[in-house]
Amino acid sequence: MTLATDTNSPMDAGSGADSDGAVNLSGAQVHFVGIGGCGMSGLARMARARGARCDGTDQAPGAPIDQLRQDGIEVRLEQSAGCVPDDCDMLVISAAIRDEHPEVVEARRRGVPVLKYAQLLGRLMLDQTGVAIAGTHGKSTTCSLLSHVLIQCGLDPSLIVGAQCPQIGGGWRVGARDLLVAEACEFDRSFLNLNPTHAVILNIEEDHLDIYRDLGEIVDAFASFARRLPGRGSLLVNHEMPHRLAVTAGLDCAVETIGFAPQADWRVELDETPGAPRARLHDASGTVCTWQCPIPGEHMAYNAAAAAVTAHRLGAAWTDVGAALETFAGLERRMQPLGHRDLPSGRLTVVDDYGHHPTEIDTTLRALRRHARPKRLICVFQPHQHSRTRFLMEHFAVSFSAADVVIVPHIYFVRDPKKEQHTVSSRDLVDRLRQRGITAMHLYPFEAIVEQLELIARDGDLLVTMGAGDVWKVAEGFLGAKREN
The missing domain is CATH 3.90.190.20 (Mur ligase, C-terminal domain)
Structure with a gap:
């Protein structure tokens, strides 16, 4: 079974695996290396929901491994050449897995395609309406907020979040609608493998300087990510960030800004009354949505507002969006x-x-x-x-x-x-x-x-x-x- 063209190197993030179009996983044996991570475990379940036979390896036991096994996905706590199934059709690796990893070496020896997590996720987006949340900070929170709102509003998305949010089913979900919400991580330029229709860029700052030479390279990577959006798509971007114009210049998709500044297309207002903080979201016509903030902080109000605008763009009514935001219970390890x-x-x-x-x-x-x-x-x-x-x-x-x-x-x-x-x-x-x-x-x-x-x-x-x-x-x-x- 031929499913994908292998990348020349698993660390070559620029060599997207989407050139063959949307992938059909029905009946395929897909092996995940580093399957215990939030994203990888969710992707394995998503692949299985599309008909794949999935298994994987990781280095240490833990709750995610136990849950995968309970769900019927075999996981071995060793990582050697012998762990690659004899009938393996595709090997999927997390961003941390290097070229010399024994399972990667064995798969290549056999001619088995090797894809990164983001490459497979990007290919799964090709036959769906993909929504990608990018930024140095706030990706998991905003992705969880958006997913929660979409679920509450009956839009039934599939999702992969890089954190555990019990309210939305953990870090993954397979919905009935043609809608896939995912984080877009800039580490290793992974987000350049995604194929979203709509995207959010929350902020851009210096980070991952073991990968990027300087802030300029980071901005260039975000600009490349934005250029992956189709003309029918949209980008919601932080109004106040200094690099906004560099990222959005020349885009064919619709571009709108969000922030606390009066000039933003979508303006966030936060009343931090002790015990009852309340946020308001305004567009050019006035206030469109209000909600009592379940989690404190200006950054949380901003993340919720970005989720609100995106949910409305996908078809949710403003009144339902505000009501859903008020019931968000948070996610693990975020305040x-x-x-x-x-x-x-x-x-x-x-x-x-x-x-x-x-x-x-x-x-x-x-x-x-x-x-x-x-x-x-x-x-x-x-x-x-x-x-x-x-x-x-x-x-x-x-x-x-x-x-x-x-x-x-x-x-x-x-x-x-x-x-x-x-x-x-x-x-x-x-x-x-x-x-x-x-x-x-x-x-x-x-x-x-x-x-x-x-x-x-x-x-x-x-x-x-x-x-x-x-x-x-x-x-x-x-x-x-x-x-x-």
């Missing part, structure tokens, strides 16, 4: 309340968040301080990637001004070459923070952080664990059996 901990002196609140970029940290901490009004805000921040920490060190140094205490464990090592570990450490960040007058300390392992929290926790504190690694374990360890909901 997620975990519970409370009773102390001898009173009570402490614990929140977990995925923020790992300076802008995300600053925005989230400020939102928590304004909304929760804690006596102290304690942040346990786990830097993610040595290269990101090194490239953005001075940005990180100014992103914790809303915190009273910052505890920094070791940097979470992922993707970087081993030599990167010797170029920067958590102590470097702690030194920068202390120079700015912030109470900061470097502690490791996580058990030592929990012990420190036991010593310093006071009534009225808010503890937030933050980072894209496994720092959530600190929150769980501190709450333990003493959790109070």
